[in-house]
Amino acid sequence: MAKPKVAFFDFASCEGCQLSAIDLAPEQMLDLLNVVDIVEFREAISEKAAKYDIALIEGSITRDCDVPRLQDIRNRSKVLVAFGACAHTGGINALKNFQKKEDYQKAVYPTDPLKYETTVTRAISEVVQVDAFIPGCPINTMEFVRIVKNLVLGKRPDIPDYSVCVECKKNENICVYEKGMHCLGPVIRAGCDAKCPSNGGYCYGCRGTVTKPNLHAQKDVMQKYNLTFDQMTDQFKLFLQRNREVFKNAG
Amino acid sequence: MPDNVKIDVHHITRVEGHGNIKVDVKNGELVECRLEIVEAPRFFEAMIKGRTYKEASLITSRICGICSAGHVLASLAATEDAFNIKISEQEKLLRCLLNTGQHFESHVLHIYFLAIPDFVGAKSVLPLVNTHKDVVVQAIKLKKLGHEIGDMIGGRLIHPTATNVKAMTMVPEPGVLEEIIVRLEDAKQELKSSIPLLKSLKLPDYERETEYISLYKKGEYTFLEGDIYSSDSGEISRKDYLDVTNEYLCDHSTAKRTKHKRESYMVGALARFNNNSQWLSPDAKQTAVDLGLKAPCYNSYLNTVAQFVELVHLADEGIKAASALLNKDVKLEDDSFPLKAGQGVGAVEVPRGILFHDYTYDDKGILQRSNCIIPTGQNFQNIENDFRKLVPEIIDKSQDEIRLLLEMMVRAYDPCISCSAHILDIEFINSRSTTV
Ligand code: SF4
Ligand code: SF4
Ligand code: SF4
Numbered sequence: 001m002a003k004p005k006v007a008f009f010d011f012a013s014c015e016g017c018q019l020s021a022i023d024l025a026p027e028q029m030l031d032l033l034n035v036v037d038i039v040e041f042r043e044a045i046s047e048k049a050a051k052y053d054i055a056l057i058e059g060s061i062t063r064d065c066d067v068p069r070l071q072d073i074r075n076r077s078k079v080l081v082a083f084g085a086c087a088h089t090g091g092i093n094a095l096k097n098f099q100k101k102e103d104y105q106k107a108v109y110p111t112d113p114l115k116y117e118t119t120v121t122r123a124i125s126e127v128v129q130v131d132a133f134i135p136g137c138p139i140n141t142m143e144f145v146r147i148v149k150n151l152v153l154g155k156r157p158d159i160p161d162y163s164v165c166v167e168c169k170k171n172e173n174i175c176v177y178e179k180g181m182h183c184l185g186p187v188i189r190a191g192c193d194a195k196c197p198s199n200g201g202y203c204y205g206c207r208g209t210v211t212k213p214n215l216h217a218q219k220d221v222m223q224k225y226n227l228t229f230d231q232m233t234d235q236f237k238l239f240l241q242r243n244r245e246v247f248k249n250a251g
Numbered sequence: 252m253p254d255n256v257k258i259d260v261h262h263i264t265r266v267e268g269h270g271n272i273k274v275d276v277k278n279g280e281l282v283e284c285r286l287e288i289v290e291a292p293r294f295f296e297a298m299i300k301g302r303t304y305k306e307a308s309l310i311t312s313r314i315c316g317i318c319s320a321g322h323v324l325a326s327l328a329a330t331e332d333a334f335n336i337k338i339s340e341q342e343k344l345l346r347c348l349l350n351t352g353q354h355f356e357s358h359v360l361h362i363y364f365l366a367i368p369d370f371v372g373a374k375s376v377l378p379l380v381n382t383h384k385d386v387v388v389q390a391i392k393l394k395k396l397g398h399e400i401g402d403m404i405g406g407r408l409i410h411p412t413a414t415n416v417k418a419m420t421m422v423p424e425p426g427v428l429e430e431i432i433v434r435l436e437d438a439k440q441e442l443k444s445s446i447p448l449l450k451s452l453k454l455p456d457y458e459r460e461t462e463y464i465s466l467y468k469k470g471e472y473t474f475l476e477g478d479i480y481s482s483d484s485g486e487i488s489r490k491d492y493l494d495v496t497n498e499y500l501c502d503h504s505t506a507k508r509t510k511h512k513r514e515s516y517m518v519g520a521l522a523r524f525n526n527n528s529q530w531l532s533p534d535a536k537q538t539a540v541d542l543g544l545k546a547p548c549y550n551s552y553l554n555t556v557a558q559f560v561e562l563v564h565l566a567d568e569g570i571k572a573a574s575a576l577l578n579k580d581v582k583l584e585d586d587s588f589p590l591k592a593g594q595g596v597g598a599v600e601v602p603r604g605i606l607f608h609d610y611t612y613d614d615k616g617i618l619q620r621s622n623c624i625i626p627t628g629q630n631f632q633n634i635e636n637d638f639r640k641l642v643p644e645i646i647d648k649s650q651d652e653i654r655l656l657l658e659m660m661v662r663a664y665d666p667c668i669s670c671s672a673h674i675l676d677i678e679f680i681n682s683r684s685t686t687v
Contacts, residue, residue: 012291012293014313014314014315015315015316016315016317016409016410018316019356019409020316020409023394023395023408024395026387026388030380033377033380038377041375063291091313092298092313093293095298099297099300103297104298105297107296107300108294108296108297116292118292118294138316138408138409195406195407196412199406199407199412199420199421200406200421201406201412201415201420204309238310
């Protein structure tokens, strides 16, 4: 049987997810190459193929001119994966959506604000059908390998659907709320081993929310620690501007 | 020279980001020669407006996956400058390690994965898995070491989680520092074993003197501290970076370009080497001698060789920093400081050259205004000027050779276009023959 053809494509992104995907030990990398055929990876390869079994899309859509390219990839792919936060939730790129277009254009290109085309930042699923996602900013390398293997075997991707707090407690961290900071852990999807709170920071939601985020519980936590819900919504702005659930209930 | 040659490379491959090359020769005259940047702009400077000092580096880190640690370090330096914060010796050493990690990751990726395939006539590193397996395995290990240092010190391979204004929120255990030392010592041996391979690569013969700009601190091959240095005009205060960069927009690019004393200048490993090579570590100096790299070097293709020399230096620096930390009682440090309104400039050397972040805060620590000038943007015009000199010199070669030499030139600069705005599929259209 021919190996499944896997291709990487990027739109508005920092390319950090592609970099993270190839951050494998030599054995792991050769092992992955035994299972799949990487046919398109502009960053590392100069060849191009016509059809893909798995297309990994990095980045968000921020220009109308990128839509036909994405649709074309969709048409040529069996399974299309939103790869990383930019693609999955709109990621950091959607932070600009809180500002007026004229304002951000003027702030960055004061002399010629209309020079470059730009639209509201959208997640990939807002433009084409997405079959699977790999969360995180950046994605987690081992989770990426696991999900690609799942997809190759035709299985559902195996991604946690409980909150970052679960992993955080397992790591025996002192909750950052106790230190007077706030954290999105209660509603954010685990799988990063509670990276940020475990390293002395707080969760800012890069992996997106769990399927059914309990925003009321989050509200209660905030109240208990004398923090306002607005402070939390403000935090949601960084990676979750496209999340209708959050911004509908937030008001 | 053929009368009419048209080269049109759409989306250059094996570079970070999207860009196109266009070359047009009509009636024996070069009428057009340019590098187009077609990356979608992401408006970072606007996005961080209204966010707090704590979030500035977290957001700007996402400008670029490959130099994320560099953006964080420049961002922190700008914020600290604005609030008049002096960082501790421990913090300096930790940042030095983070810097070694990011350069390892980036330089190794560029040298072995993106540049070397050109020299051995491969389309990518993948076919080399069969022909040069030991080199590929070595490269993967060296690159991964960069990410691992990023993880051990910064908390994550890219987009660090432990970096923070004034003091990191996580400090390494002695065991981690010991491991870093051992791994960097190993890496030096591995690099040494690559010297014959590097020497065997036939780099194109080409020279064009230009202005070289880098960070400068007397007595040090500096990456994180100091002022600006121009090979044309000498030292310039970091605060006056705008006098150096003079950004302007050009019609065919979503990235801003810069110029200083001449039409263009070069930043990156070769610029640093040309300005600061006297302060390389002894082993790095020896590596430069072994590879025949001598300052000043005017062959832009040799930027890749300068990167290799820097790897040896950075391994030495990393070993020094980790040893110094081992001799200290490393502990979490206080990260509090009084807020005040102010402006600050951070200038650091990232793999592709000097990077500036400039922030203005209000007295609550909310960002009012920011400016980020990335190295690749500073290099674009210089690449185009190299094209202008190079194309007439190679115009008698076959179209495939011309295409390759142009792509190699772009790749030598290791452009990271995603930072700014992406590069090369070359398509040649010769009006007298058919499309190649
Ligand atoms: S999700 Fe984060 S790491 Fe991945 S491409 Fe987007 S900004 Fe970069
Ligand atoms: S620090 Fe954050 S993730 Fe950890 S328990 Fe507290 S709220 Fe949850
Ligand atoms: S803790 Fe939160 S912000 Fe940090 S990696 Fe995990 S999901 Fe992302």
